[in-house]
Amino acid sequence: MKKWLGTTVAMLAAGALLAGCSSSSPGSSNGDEAVTLTYGVWSQEDAMQKIVDAFEADNPKIKVKLQVNPWNEFWTKLQVSAQGGTAPDAFWMLGDRFQVYASNDQLLPLDDAIKDAGIDTSVYPKALVDLFNYDGKQYGLPKDFDTIGLWYNKTLFDAAGVAYPTDQWGWKDVQDAAAKLTDPAAGTFGIAAPLNRQEGIYNTIAQAGGEVISADGKKSGYDNPKTQEGLQYWVDFVKNGQSPTLKQLADTEAVAQFENGKVAMYYGGSFYASRFYEDTKLRGEIDVTVLPKGEKRATVINGIQNVGYGKTKHPEELKKFLLFLGGEKAAKIQADTGAAIPAYENTQQAWIDSMPEFALKNFIDQVPDSVVYPVSKNTPAWNELEDKLLAPAWELSESVPNAANALAEAMNKVLAKE
Amino acid sequence: MTSTLSGRGANTRPARPARRRGAAVGLLFIAPAFIGLLALYLIPLVRTVVLSLMETGPFGGGKFTGLSNYEALLGDEAFWHALRNSAIYTAIVLIGIPLAILVSALINNARRGRAIYRVLYFLPVVTLPVAVGMVWRYIYNGDFGLLNQFLGLFGIDGPSWVADPQVAIFAVAIVGIWMTLGTNIIILGAGMQGIPEELMEASSLDGAGPVRQFFGITLPLLSPSIFFVSVLSVISSLQMFDLIYVMIGRGSPALDGSKTIVFLFYQKAFIENDQGFGAAIAIVLLMIIMAATAIQFRLQRRWVFYG
Structure with a gap:
């Protein structure tokens, strides 16, 4: 009995090792085994599952597992799992958090994949594409946007x-x-x-x-x-x-x-x-x-982008998935659910039509005038200062110039440390 | 006691192997508790100390910078501000202890319904702090809250309780008292029931009224329980976070006047991604709590009566 157990465990362990070997060699999609990617999101579960299903139908050798964590837990979990090397392969990202990840080499650059696939990024609002560019590298493709x-x-x-x-x-x-x-x-x-x-x-x-x-993110x-x-x-x-x-x-x-x-x-x-x-x-x-x-x-x-984890075990499959998420097909599935405005050009009509009582076209019409959401490497640090130091102006206990100048001084100190 | 000790000393040699085996078995018995303690408290504690000596990135790594985090901490106005807020909060919550003594004395003397009162006072303790915070937030709402509508009946125009920097910390501390009252009543009530009946009887034969009995007998004999409750209250008040997070929250104009030391820790370590600095706050808080507890233990000699 004991011997039998030992053999089984040894065989299982060997199997796991072999599986680990085959899946850790990058770009091994020519093998027969299916590769499983994880996709971390915080909402819109139904729409995302539909997109995942569509992707799996096109790519039978790649499976995608959706991981939904509510907003309050999403960021702490993501940060901790990135630190431990176990973050989801693909996940949602926001502009004000992006540079923390990009500047610490946690994200997968997509420039080559975008170039190889011949994707024209002008189908997305320019300010959104720029938001996810760090040090000249593109890390994300816009999923949706809001104005x-x-x-x-x-x-x-x-x-x-x-x-x-x-x-x-x-x-x-x-x-x-x-x-x-x-x-x-x-x-x-x-x-x-x-x-x-x-x-x-x-x-x-x-x-x-x-x-x-x-513009260089160095001065308030x-x-x-x-x-x-x-x-x-x-x-x-x-x-x-x-x-x-x-x-x-x-x-x-x-x-x-x-x-x-x-x-x-x-x-x-x-x-x-x-x-x-x-x-x-x-x-x-x-x-x-x-x-x-x-x-x-x-x-x-501002908006959500799909980004990839830099330490993924399957970079080639992941790039494929990310390009699919940024593509027209995914955008159309998303538009039909009405959850958010898809970022892909000319797929927004379904969103506008979903609420005919509101003149929603106005949100789309403003895109040419849109400005990038202001960020730096550690945006949350000076966001705290904005809340704290501008409040006296709103409470009318301090003039706007005094409060804003104090904020500029404090913010420059924080930026100097980045 | 003394005879066993000297007896042991006399037969040290022959007993040794047996004792060693006994020690091994003993270690085995405490292992589950000890491993838990090691993994959940001691290792994290050491790691926090190490982290507090480092300048860290948001994804780990970093370099040793000695005491620079502590230097920055002591020079940071926000730290002293948070310390002051925590001290104010703790002082207010301590007012809850006389209140708890009074209530448990009343419950103890009640002819009937003791269990019902205990349950009523204990309910807030078993309620999720986040839920408590949310409900009180509605009660405290300046425009539509129950409290201000009630005050309005008397022509009083109440403030925005949790949005006004002048009053927010007091408003939150009152909820803190309300939430801890139940635990304190249970502990103090148990202490009161341990007071021998015959003392009470004897004193009433000697002509002592209920008030005299309370101050002459109940309070002194209850002092160990009061001491225990106050030590616990100080520790939990210094660790206060959830009520501030739920009832005041980020972006509120009242946050600066009510941000406790643990809230500052959360902000630095988890929002601003400065984990080293956050670790330094945690270590300083640990030392403050240890000092506060040590002082209380020292002071207890003057007023706690172990009959």
């Missing part, structure tokens, strides 16, 4: 007798409308002015002609007077009582205030469309248009 629009509550506009926002609106029009739409007696505000990066200040900073961080842009104009725009709404205060917005987040009909205008992402749409009462009361123009037009663009 920001001006959501407005038609019922509140009608009640105040104010004409709906149009694509011709500028900052001044928003300010005038906010004044008319604010009704302290009814407890409604013209606009929500939270201290929000992607949906708030990053858009207006770009519209004012300022910058959050220099917050001491630039133009940047400060982009901040002042929001603080003025708070100062004039046309927006809930920062404290009120911390208690009940801006998007919820908009959903509750407490604010008439809300700078919000395309990613809220399906959430708003699910609320059948809200659906008929609101609509969306492009962001009002400052000195120029601008919206922040």
Whole structure:
């Protein structure tokens, strides 16, 4: 009995060794054994499984296992498993986290694969492609994107007798409308002015002609007077009582205030469309248009990209999978589910059509004016500083230039350490 | 006791092999606990100490930089700020102990329904802190919260409890008291039931009223339990993280005024990817907790009465 057990264990071990050998030699797709890749995501499970199925149908020798981890765990798990060498082969990545991974050699460069397959990256919004380029190497292909629009509550506009926002609106029009739409007696505000990066200040900073961080990612842009104009725009709404205060917005987040009909205008992402749409009462009361123009037009663009783990055991199969994920077929499957705007050119119509009550085309139309989401190697470190040092300006206990200059100084110190 | 000791000393030689075997068996018996302790506490502790002496990257690796993380820590305003917040929080939660003594004395004297009261007070202890935090967040909401609606009945315009930097830490500490009250009541209640009935009877024959009995008999005899509860409370308060994370959270204007030392650790190590610095915070916190506990043990000689 004992001997039998020993032999079996030895055979199993040998088998495992052999399997390990055959799968660890790169590009061994000519063998008969199927290769299994893992794909780490945090949501949209159904759509991703459909894409995986389509890929497996085209590539019978490659199996893909979907690993879904909720957002709160996704990043910690990814970082720890990357450290331990066991990260998923392919996984979702965001702009503000990307450079930490790219600069520490955790990601698989895709330039050769893109070139060999003859893929033209101009089918994606340029700002998105640039977001995942580090040191001249391309590490990701865009999966989807989001831009920001001006959501407005038609019922509140009608009640105040104010004409709906149009694509011709500028900052001044928003300010005038906010004044008319604010009704302290009814407890409604013209606009929500939270201290929000992607949906708030990053858009207006770009519209004012300022910058959050220099193009080389080495210097803060917050001491630039133009940047400060982009901040002042929001603080003025708070100062004039046309927006809930920062404290009120911390208690009940801006998007919820908009959903509750407490604010008439809300700078919000395309990613809220399906959430708003699910609320059948809200659906008929609101609509969306492009962001009002400052000195120029601008919206922040951000999105999920598919990237590969640098220490993967199957780089060739992985590249194949990543190119498939970035391709037209995957984009179309994704568009049909309506979960997010696919990044691939001309596949977005299905998303627009999925919510006919909203003028969603405005989100796509803004892509030519879109600016890259500002990042550096360790973005989260100065994101903390933005929250902490800009809050006094929103609380009106500090002037915008003073708060922003203090932020620039602190942020430059952090950037110098990167 | 003394006779066994001298007896052992007399027959050391013949007993040795047997004792050695006994020691081996003993080691075997503590092995499961010891291996667990080693793997889950001691090795991570040593690793944390090592990490705190290094400048690390987000994916491991790094180089030894000596005490530079500690130097940076002591020079960091945010650290002292967080330390102050943790101290304030701990001080407030300690107020919960007299409250727990009072409540458990009342429960102990209740004629009926003791079990029901104990369950009611103990429920928050077995509830998930995250769920507790979420519910209290709604209660504390400045515009729509239950608390402010209640205060509004008396014409009081309450603040945004968890968004206002001036009051947020107090608001969270009150929830902290509420959550730990149950444990404290159980421990103190057990201590009270251990007080001999005849002492009470004797004192009432001598003419002592309930108040006199409470301060003259109950409190002194309860002091070991009170000491135990206060040591536990100080440790858990200094480790406070989850309530701040759930009730205040990142991006809130109140965060700076309520960020505890463990929250700072989380931010540095896991958000800003500075694990070495985070490890240094963890080690300093460990030393602070050890010092606070040592001080309490020293002070107990003056007030704890082991009858």
